[in-house]
Amino acid sequence: MLVFLATSIVAFAAYLLLTLPSGTVGLWSVEELVAGAVLAALTGLIARNVGFPAERKERRAMLRMFNPLRWVLFLVYLFGPFLFAMARANLDVAYRVITGKIRPGIVKLMPELSTDLGRTLMANSITLTPGTLSVDIDEDTHALYVHWINVSNTEPSSREVCGSFEAWARRITE
Amino acid sequence: MTILIYVLFGIGLAASVLGSVALVRFPDVYTRLHGATKCTTFGSIFTTAAVIVYGFARGGAAHQTLAIHSIIALVALLLTNPTGSHAIARAAHRSGVKPVGAVVDRLEEES
């Protein structure tokens, strides 16, 4: 029930955002509000077993993201360290395109994050930042395999590969 | 405001051109994915940001709608792009493509 409500609220918010300046009730027209509510309820019914994971721990982690404080933290992360690292990533790729200097390899990381959501955030951050690309994850041991374009150490710590991202992922999702 | 829009467009276009050149120049799938994913995502973020700034600066209901919808498109791009490249990298490794000139390959050793 809780999962159904959460999915419906997210779907309804997306619908409202897409039909923003349309009428007189607040910013929306009555027709849009009714259609949005019906469609959001339908989406929640269909997706109640799909969008949310079955495990209790994972579900709690997902519902925890409704806390607005975590969104603020996420936005700070997105516009602070993440955007900066991404700009550096582009300069790094430019340098390697011009000089052709690469020393690639696939290394193994052991992130100490307890939820799937945190690991997803970390893997996506790794893909978009300097010289690293997540290739595979082990479902049981949660080891993360990362393709590194300039290997300086074959047994690296997570700090060497991706800076402060693990700490940020833990701060946002746990 | 006009200058800001032009600067955003300039950064975005530079990153996009860099991404497609990287795609042609790098030697194997994984390094190509590096170039393609990072640079094109960064480029689309900046060209879309220019459109968002343009929408809010022009004002009026139609242009604000344009800006808000562009923000949603940006979020969709940011969510789907790294996930897609992750899927391609994993599929490439499982279908037997080896990284060219790799110093170390832990995934190959342990699976």
Added chain:
Amino acid sequence: MIVSSVAFFAVAAVLSLCMIISVVRIGLGPTVADRVVGLDTINTMVVATMIVLAAAFDQVVFVDVAIIYALLSFVGTLYVARYLEKSP
């Protein structure tokens, strides 16, 4: 007019040029994975171009199409990747 629509068309033209460069990789790519990487790149650039052209023509519908295109192309990439994993 803050920015003339010629600027938007010029940006769209440069992005199209990038797409043509990526098509070279689709033609050359020795493995299927290389071709998929090229396709993924082109998808991202098509979305960016659609958003820029929406601003040029003042049509919000283009952005809606771009959102749907981004989500559907993602699903397409996932399907090709899954097919690639199954076939040795």
